[in-house]
Amino acid sequence: MLIGDVKIDPPLVLGPMAGMNSVPFRLLCRRAGAGLVCSEMVSATAIHYGSVKTEGLLETCPEERPLSIQVFGAEPAIVAAAAQHVEAAGADIVDLNMGCPVRKVLKAGAGSMLMKDPDLAVAIAAATVKAVRVPVTAKIRIGWSRQDASYVELSRRLVDVGVAAIALHARTAGQGYRGAADWGTIARLVEAVPVPVIGNGDVFTAEDAVRMMGETGCAAVMIARGALGNPFIFAQAADALAGRPPRAIPARWRLAAALWHVQASVLHHGEYLGVRRMRAMSCWYSRGLPGAAAFRRDACRAETLSDLAGCILALARNLPHNAAVEAPVSAPLEDTPFA
Numbered sequence: 001m002l003i004g005d006v007k008i009d010p011p012l013v014l015g016p017m018a019g020m021n022s023v024p025f026r027l028l029c030r031r032a033g034a035g036l037v038c039s040e041m042v043s044a045t046a047i048h049y050g051s052v053k054t055e056g057l058l059e060t061c062p063e064e065r066p067l068s069i070q071v072f073g074a075e076p077a078i079v080a081a082a083a084q085h086v087e088a089a090g091a092d093i094v095d096l097n098m099g100c101p102v103r104k105v106l107k108a109g110a111g112s113m114l115m116k117d118p119d120l121a122v123a124i125a126a127a128t129v130k131a132v133r134v135p136v137t138a139k140i141r142i143g144w145s146r147q148d149a150s151y152v153e154l155s156r157r158l159v160d161v162g163v164a165a166i167a168l169h170a171r172t173a174g175q176g177y178r179g180a181a182d183w184g185t186i187a188r189l190v191e192a193v194p195v196p197v198i199g200n201g202d203v204f205t206a207e208d209a210v211r212m213m214g215e216t217g218c219a220a221v222m223i224a225r226g227a228l229g230n231p232f233i234f235a236q237a238a239d240a241l242a243g244r245p246p247r248a249i250p251a252r253w254r255l256a257a258a259l260w261h262v263q264a265s266v267l268h269h270g271e272y273l274g275v276r277r278m279r280a281m282s283c284w285y286s287r288g289l290p291g292a293a294a295f296r297r298d299a300c301r302a303e304t305l306s307d308l309a310g311c312i313l314a315l316a317r318n319l320p321h322n323a324a325v326e327a328p329v330s331a332p333l334e335d336t337p338f339a
């Protein structure tokens with residue numbers, strides 16, 4: 001699958017996740033088999049004001065490429081300038097966030113607020129496409145509400161100004177994460193636009209990925225929550241898409257990934273932030289394993305790398321030797337405020 005001239009192989013995409021998708025997690029997902037990884041969303045305004053914290057979000061490394069960096073904002077000139085900045089930072093694709101329903105983003109007139117103001121959304125996309133050489137994509141939802149399901153009309157207009165692919169999270173902004181994602185809307189969008197459509201919403205297993213592609217005809221499948229604590233979902237989905245039985249993931253591999261992730265996170269973010277970012281993530285790695293409840297209790301209090309690594313090693317000690325425990329399916333995160 002191609003987005004502009006960027007090859008996405010296999011057609012499996014790590015969805016953008018604020019607070020999760022820094023370099024270590026993106027690398028893990030890429031190594032496991034994601035064809036494209038997305039950054040966390042980055043504020044165009046923060047880039048404009050030279051925020052040091054935001055610069056940190058733009059760190060990247062060659063091994064994770066191709067990389068899509070997602071930008072959110074509400075002013076065409078500022079978003080376009082931010083797109084140039086992230087292109088220079090190493091983005092192979094610039095993604096425009098037009099689906100996020102988080103209050104902070106809505107207050108700025110950005111994210112899914114743009115689905116209420118399609119003229120502004122199109123102006124932002126047009127300015128961004130003109131500003132960068134790399135392909136520009138947009139990530140949208142079905143609409144602000146069911147009554148106002150503007151995804152087809154908006155996507156057509158975005159494509160007219162040069163947007164190279166659309167990722168559709170098949171829920172409305174008002175829905176948050178309630179109800180099942182409506183994959184029928186992905187199928188309708190595939191029919192309606194001449195660019196690749198990336199289907200998104202409720203893919204938690206390799207079989208889900210195959211089913212989404214089959215039912216909707218989407219060019220690629222985007223997985224977000226299903227990869228938390230389980231980057232191997234990309235290896236399994238790649239197997240299933242190639243017609244092979246998805247490989248079994250022994251629990252020890254999953255804990256090895258968790259240990260690597262914690263260490264890389266500490267090296268990347270420093271010990272204070274790195275450990276805090278990894279508390280919840282490491283709990284997802286522990287799902288379904290013997291001793292997970294005790295692990296969660298201890299991991300949530302971990303202060304240092306050695307605390308958290310110790311928790312993971314204790315969990316590993318609990319496993320019967322050579323246990324081929326399958327990676328359990330990640331349950332949806334209830335009430336998550338994100339797009």
Ligand SMILES: Cc1cc2nc3c(=O)[nH]c(=O)nc-3n(C[C@H](O)[C@H](O)[C@H](O)COP(=O)(O)O)c2cc1C
Nearest residue numbers: 015016017018040041169201202223224225338339
């Ligand atoms: C913790 C978290 C953070 C997220 N951050 C973003 C974000 O920065 N930008 C965005 O477009 N979507 C964001 N999302 C939404 C996901 O990219 C995705 O659209 C959504 O979770 C549905 O896909 P899934 O069912 O595979 O999780 C986030 C989701 C979660 C769970």
